[in-house]
Amino acid sequence: MKVVLFDIDGTLIKAGGAGARALNRAVEAMTGHKDACASVQLQGATDKANFENAFRAGAGRKPTKKELSVLTRKYVERLPAEVLASVRAKKYFKVKGVEKFVAGLCARKDVLVGLGTGNLKDGAFIKLEPSGLARYFAFGGYGCDSHHRSVVLRKAVRRAAKLSKAVIREGDVFVIGDTHRDVEAAKEAGYHSGVVLDGFGDKAAIMRSSPELLAKDFSDLKPWLIWLGLARDPRGVRRGTYICPDSPIEHAHYGRTGMDLRDIELGISKLREAKKKAAGK
Ligand SMILES: [Mg+2]
Secondary structure, three states: OEEEEEOOEOOOEEOOOHHHHHHHHHHHHHHOOOOHHHHOOOOOOOHHHHHHHHHHHHHOOOOOHHHHHHHHHHHHHHHHHHHHHHHHOOOOEEOOOHHHHHHHHHOOOOEEEEEEOOOOHHHHHHHHHHHOOHHHOOOEEOOOOOOOHHHHHHHHHHHHHHHHOOOOOHHHEEEEEOOHHHHHHHHHHOOEEEEEOOOOOOHHHHHHHOOOEEEOOOOOOHHHHHHOOOOOOOOOOOOOOOOOOOOHHHHHHHOOOOOOHHHHHHHHHHHHHHHHHHOOO
């Protein structure tokens, strides 16, 4: 059984800043500070961490447990209106090709599709609502589970195992996100990592985090399916690593695509052998 975990913001959808606006409003209601999120790096972190940091930016001190729960409530209350505002302003998008991808995965009996997100569970489904994607996700790991993205992912996998009554090996879990933090969390948990470059991530940081697969979006599903081991690699590469040669930056970073150092070393040793044979040694 394979498990595929999707991040939400920048991976499934772009909510046009609805989350940041809702958090700003919540912090403003409690501290009077109007734009607390301006100084907080929200992308790729968990809501729990973001709420604490935004409160700190607004109040100049750490929130108490009670303040944090009030802030959370205010955020969740405000979020639907902000998501709706994004939809109305035509700033709410699904990431290209994602619905076909997710629907196709859901239709398979050998794949479980879940969420692996820093969003609170309530916030996650409020953000997904207008996209119609929520119905594909029966389980997930959420920002309310832990501060740490890798723990969030592990929790999602535990829920997948419980739901399917299957044993899930680390090597069968594939994490798809849009920031280096998604990649780092996946690696920390021992899972595979793939990244969409069209999300909110910083490209240089994504490159440094070295995901197994990079693609602009999901408009071409072939590299994704090859990476997941659900389609055959035309080059006959059997591993789960496949780099989609999509942008100059990928070429510059990897030099060649679909291969890693092991393949190259193997190729060189084969070449040497062939040379020796040809020379009659
Ligand atoms: Mg994201």
